[in-house]
Amino acid sequence: MQRVTIIGLGLIGGSIGLGLRRWASDGGKRPATLEVIGFDIDLAHQQYAKKIHAVDRTVWRLSEALEQADLIILATPVSTFPELFHAIADHAREGTVVTDTASTKAAVLNWAKTILPPTIPFVGGHPMAGKTQSIEGADADLFQGATWCVSPLVTASETAIQTVLGLISALGAEPLFIDPEEHDSYVAAISHVPFLLAVGLMHTVSQDPAWRDIRKLTASGFRDATRLAGGSPEMYRDICATNSQQIVRWLDRTITELSHLRDLIAQNTEEAQQELHQLFVSVRDARAEWATQERRPGELTQQTANELASLSLGQQMQQMFLGSLFRRPRVDTRQSRQQPSQRRDDERAAEERS
Secondary structure, X not given: OEEEEEEOOOHHHHHHHHHHHHHHHHHHOOOOOEEEEEEXXXXXXXXXXXXXXXXXXXXXXXXXXXXXXXXXXXXXOHHHHHHHHHHHHHHOOOOOEEEEOOOOOHHHHHHHHHHOOOOOOEEEEEEOOOOOOOHHHOOOOOOOOOEEEEEEOOOOOHHHHHHHHHHHHHOOOEEEEXXXXXXXXXXHHHHHHHHHHHHHHHHHHHOOOOHHHHOOOOOHHHHHHHHHHHOOHHHHHHHHHHOHHHHHHHHHHHHHHHHHHHHHHHHOOHXXXXXXXXXXXXXXXXXXXXXXXXXXXXXXXXXXXXXOOOOOHHHHHHHHHOOOOOOOOOOOHHHHOOOHHHHHHHHHHHHHHO
16 A cells, blocks of 8 residues: 655645545545555644545654655645755655645755755655635645646656656646746746735735725725735745745836836826726736636636636637727617617618618
8 A cells, every 4th residue: 555645734735635535535436555644733734634534644743654655745834844854864765755835946956955865756846726725725626627847856766756747647737847947937927926916915005094994995806916915924934035036036027017007107198098008908918818728628727717707718719819808899878778669760760761
């Protein structure tokens, strides 16, 4: 029997456990060939993971969890990795495969290369999926269709890489091999900076003296724009510490763009308004193109089906290229307010004039 040890039983670790146990049982159709062992320093997380059957069992000592594993998955804040790598080096068996789920890769691979012995292969990973919840939000379907970044150490064996690819496949995700430096740059742009923008907006508005009254007006726009601010403070602190260069680079570009928008709005001239309008059209169409990407025919890459539900995919694509994805047909309200008898009289008069 293969043993998988999950270190860290939060949202990601709990979801991995649920997904693996469902895959291993196949609804009870296949004999048990996989045991999922869980470890977390928070005993409440351990108990909850057992309650929802995200793990077969938990252990109280980290060393015990490591000694029994064939595959170790690190799903803890990235700042804990150096200590965990040292523990793995001391207690894991030769040939045990190690992977992770951290949002930054360059620093993680450097630690693994420095600390782990060559007999314990490391294959870096990062599932591009999540929520702002912890173990209580664990979901066996969390990774279905998601991209799972894979960045092996150059010393990782083909067997180790295939083991991690098997894990990804079992959870319904799609692997993407990527250079760790490129990963950190790209994820800074589409994940880390959006979090910081949400933090900045939430902090700015909530610290205003009028916040008590402002919050009575908040609706979906503010909710969507600040959702990421509800994420784990520890996780994002560690992300900023291990990916600071890339985050600062993308923040600088975003600040430049915001400053340009601010200047156009402040000018409030006809030319500035026209430039704003052209920019708004451009970014709307760019988002429409992103929102209508297909992984396979009829299957959207992004979870944007709800916002596009009012149109067929063909209409979405057609209107996107025409630059009118989110426009609605203009109704002649003057004619629609006419009574049926009046419209018939107008049509008869038009026929007589012709």
